Amino acid sequence: MTTGQRPSGRAADALRAVRLTRQYTKHAEGSVLVEFGDTKVICTASIEEKVPPFLKGKGQGWMTAEYGMLPRSTHSRMDREAARGKQSGRTQEIQRLIGRSLRAAFDLEAFGERTLHLDCDVIQADGGTRTASITGAMVAAYDAFSKLMETNAITAIPVKHFVAAVSVGVYQGTPVLDLDYLEDSACDTDMNVVMTDSGGFVEVQGTAEGAAFDRATMDRLLDLAQHGIGQLVALQKASLKG
Amino acid sequence: MTTGQRPSGRAADALRAVRLTRQYTKHAEGSVLVEFGDTKVICTASIEEKVPPFLKGKGQGWMTAEYGMLPRSTHSRMDREAARGKQSGRTQEIQRLIGRSLRAAFDLEAFGERTLHLDCDVIQADGGTRTASITGAMVAAYDAFSKLMETNAITAIPVKHFVAAVSVGVYQGTPVLDLDYLEDSACDTDMNVVMTDSGGFVEVQGTAEGAAFDRATMDRLLDLAQHGIGQLVALQKASLKG
Amino acid sequence: MTTGQRPSGRAADALRAVRLTRQYTKHAEGSVLVEFGDTKVICTASIEEKVPPFLKGKGQGWMTAEYGMLPRSTHSRMDREAARGKQSGRTQEIQRLIGRSLRAAFDLEAFGERTLHLDCDVIQADGGTRTASITGAMVAAYDAFSKLMETNAITAIPVKHFVAAVSVGVYQGTPVLDLDYLEDSACDTDMNVVMTDSGGFVEVQGTAEGAAFDRATMDRLLDLAQHGIGQLVALQKASLKG
Amino acid sequence: MTTGQRPSGRAADALRAVRLTRQYTKHAEGSVLVEFGDTKVICTASIEEKVPPFLKGKGQGWMTAEYGMLPRSTHSRMDREAARGKQSGRTQEIQRLIGRSLRAAFDLEAFGERTLHLDCDVIQADGGTRTASITGAMVAAYDAFSKLMETNAITAIPVKHFVAAVSVGVYQGTPVLDLDYLEDSACDTDMNVVMTDSGGFVEVQGTAEGAAFDRATMDRLLDLAQHGIGQLVALQKASLKG
């Protein structure tokens, strides 16, 4: 595979440098700065001692996510969503994706009538903000549950699987892993994949922005994603031991 | 494969009865009632003689989609989005998906500075409203472009591929095609697939609502989708000849 | 009276072809497609087992209406109200009118603490959408109450009167009944009248868009409305026997 | 007719004391405090040197109205519409009514590409705020056009008719003129009528809140309205001479 062609010089199957910094801010029960190269997202997990109305009295918990970008996290300044008075369709799509992914990772019936709010705020964007968000939110959520254990509110971390996420796509004809902004804005096909540490698919969202892609390409992209997510989960677990 | 277990008695790889009724309402340039079994969606295509600001003066056209459900198209009445004052995240996700899918079907540079508005309004819902919408909107858009040819505004229908869409999922352990409401609300995994008539993938959106699914299941689901979309495209083409 | 001058060729006191199709969609307790010529409106009646806060504990029921138009139900495409984030003043005026008219038809104290939601959605517009809506919603509401009788929730249909509605106006100097779009957009005076089957006035809303009109014209318009509503009520009753 | 029964002791065909105070505030081109008994409304007319987009370049003017109530203009405090973030359906209905009524009074083609904004703000409510608003706005608009004459922007007041408005209704079985709050909140039927000084109908909006009303009652109500509006127009003309 010719890999010299990626703007970053990375091999087709290489992740960017990934860093997970825990306890990044001091108030949240879980607070992680996740970096996928130059993409930087603050993920916090906040525990609220109640559930939304539709779950009241059912004895189970809930997890929900919100996502935002600082106006100048991007190349040119974006409008502030709070000032415009509404979240874009893209923002809503992303925060629904993060929420579903994290609810797949934890056992909602094992932590009582509590809500875990995951906030993913992008402070610098360079492609892959949603996959970085999911990967970081997993660690922040884990830390928040550890806080609940410290106070004996729960007796075990209610984790079912670790989940992590990565993007894959076709850049100048070659399937590649973990697209940065330069690749993302030029590529024909872009797929975000969320998987568990045991190799199960949680979410697959692929879009052919230019030409439709064939089944062989689909297979290669899924291989790359599986490869990358294995590495990301290892980093998550190492970080939690740190 | 045991197929007797689907609530509808359909085989695992069987579509529901699909009907496409053209010229369903009289004002729109294209107007199609699409039925996937009991799911009924009115798809209209309206031509506007201008483009959004970001395309002004570039000599190309645009296609965009909106989606809605009548409040009592569903089992229990939903709030009217116009009365609540905003569209839900789900609605926005679906209309973005329809728009991307249709823009993949037509050559935006071949019909001048015009916008094609696709409106997909569900009058009765029984699962699969977004895939029915895409399948019906393809025909409505085709009809609208035919209108432009009649007035010599364009010299050929600017179609690149036909696109159609179908859902696939895992129902009680078995991968099945074209989920109806009973299956959809009970299934573990749900994937919406949009493909071209030449077998290329345009969109793949899969979610494991319960257990994560493995690669073999993924492969089987993609097979089913490919099989169903072949039949849907044939129905679209037959309808346009009728 | 010279009647040849109506665009449709109708006599001044002639309604358009009116059709009422019950059980038009499958989920709602009452569901009627009402057609006044080319004007087509889906009217559904949905029962909710509670009342708004201002009626809680008073032992009576409530009826309320919402109205919408599909974006391309009209000659040129209208903005979707859900996308714009608010309902127009015209929409609110119409749904308030439908709600008041239907509350005049039924005995709110005779069906318990329930709310009947009437949704009138125009799928094709050719003038008179609000009068068609009221006429169709009457039948949909009746059907919904029949459902309540089937389950013994009530012991009689709580109807006080049948109500129906029709527009009248002055077209090219002549008072005419049941204006279609061509007449409506050209006429000087337009009046919507809602009456009971016993000839009582429920609502009268007249507007002189061009010249003010005199008392004699007012009298003739009220005569025409009374004549038309008699026929509409007969059609409603026949439909419910069908 | 027994008239002693009105809470105010007025005869059935008697208006409340009506006062029109011009130049009530100092900035507006026309500014009138209109009082119908204890109902007090500030009506201002403001001239803007442009028209809305749909009239640009057509060489004609436009008139539009807005209506509001101070939160404690009423018996119990209402929410402030600016704080709630939207105008109620009732508010929109009323301001549309005021706008149509005033556009019927003036020749829109005779004052150039200007917009007259009519603002009717209720500072104390005791029934009939919309009819007082129309009656006062007529005088405020006239004054604003006089200002335009002073600067030679126009050469004549572009008035076609004077318009005034009054409510009529059935209170305890008797048709009465100009309902105050006590009557309005108890009455079965309520009709707002807008007429010209030459006796033409501009708007008729009647609602049977309780029992439907018959044709004879309708006729009597129209007589009362015609009687009252004659007096109101005389007061408007006298005020403008003052």
Next chain:
Amino acid sequence: MTTGQRPSGRAADALRAVRLTRQYTKHAEGSVLVEFGDTKVICTASIEEKVPPFLKGKGQGWMTAEYGMLPRSTHSRMDREAARGKQSGRTQEIQRLIGRSLRAAFDLEAFGERTLHLDCDVIQADGGTRTASITGAMVAAYDAFSKLMETNAITAIPVKHFVAAVSVGVYQGTPVLDLDYLEDSACDTDMNVVMTDSGGFVEVQGTAEGAAFDRATMDRLLDLAQHGIGQLVALQKASLKG
């Protein structure tokens, strides 16, 4: 000090003519028209027999304020905030200021679980609307508490201090008291001061719109404010005896 230079001819330390008219409208528990020269504001105080959720069950009361301007209270017409669908930042700033000032005047723990709503609506603006609002709202609130005493709901007016407010600023180099519109729009520095009758500061909000101002100017402005507020409190107390 050269005082001839103020547009109004007032001395640098002279207030405009200030009038407080109680019982200005009939429904509110307290209703005051306050005039600072040509600035006219209707201040009403409305009692509600409950508190906001955050105070429920704490046995204390609450006071809150809202502020608005009639669209043509100003030199050129402003958009109506209710029509635009939101209150401006300026409006919110002012109503928060009024609320804090009045809560400093009364003992919130001495009138039970009640809310006092203060509505300050400007009907004519000529500078100083926020300081007139605070000064008038003080009297309206006092009157509302008197109503509560009449019904024995409380046994004493829960007043801690009288508060009043005035603006000061630097006009053409000279510190002056109580700026009118001509001064306000031309001045470099503008400060609003709220004080108690015993000379304590409640709020100080100064802004240098042009050149920054020095400490000596600050001292002189505070002197002027103290002087003016003494007079305003005397007028409030006289008014309540009247």
Next chain:
Amino acid sequence: MTTGQRPSGRAADALRAVRLTRQYTKHAEGSVLVEFGDTKVICTASIEEKVPPFLKGKGQGWMTAEYGMLPRSTHSRMDREAARGKQSGRTQEIQRLIGRSLRAAFDLEAFGERTLHLDCDVIQADGGTRTASITGAMVAAYDAFSKLMETNAITAIPVKHFVAAVSVGVYQGTPVLDLDYLEDSACDTDMNVVMTDSGGFVEVQGTAEGAAFDRATMDRLLDLAQHGIGQLVALQKASLKG
């Protein structure tokens, strides 16, 4: 003065540790992380090559500010303003304050028809977020203007004064400088002061949340602010040399 009583052990006239980190994120023309102790705010300055409509064609520039807090920057999680659909009154007050303060620092007529957008986003809050924002935004704006000099778009940094801001307040009877959260939430009086490097006042916003404060206290608070701002300006200048 007894200073041992501050929760942080600081002297009454001591600032917290203040740090200014330039080039904190990579896309913005100016990007500064400002820390006042545990309060951390990202301040970016973005240049847009146009001005708002009200300044078009006047040959001058504009500066405007927006402010936000990450939902879990605070002790307990706040609602996300973008999700709620509007900015709070507090947010609007703060961003108006930042904008006015920065416009006082630079010569708007000296950098052409450009807009400088200042975004201040709090990632961790511990009191004094608005004063930290102003202090950091000054440096970010300076850096952005330096970028304009590098491209020869301007020939000199259009700075008139340096501005910085600090809070002062009365904590347990003692006037103190630069309140942290523990002090802020317990103190009686809180004043935010913005000054220039030459000792001029730009903004003074003081509020007595508990007891009103006297003139001597006011004088002491202004002394403290002047003292602290001198140090902050020195830090800004040192940072820009670094």
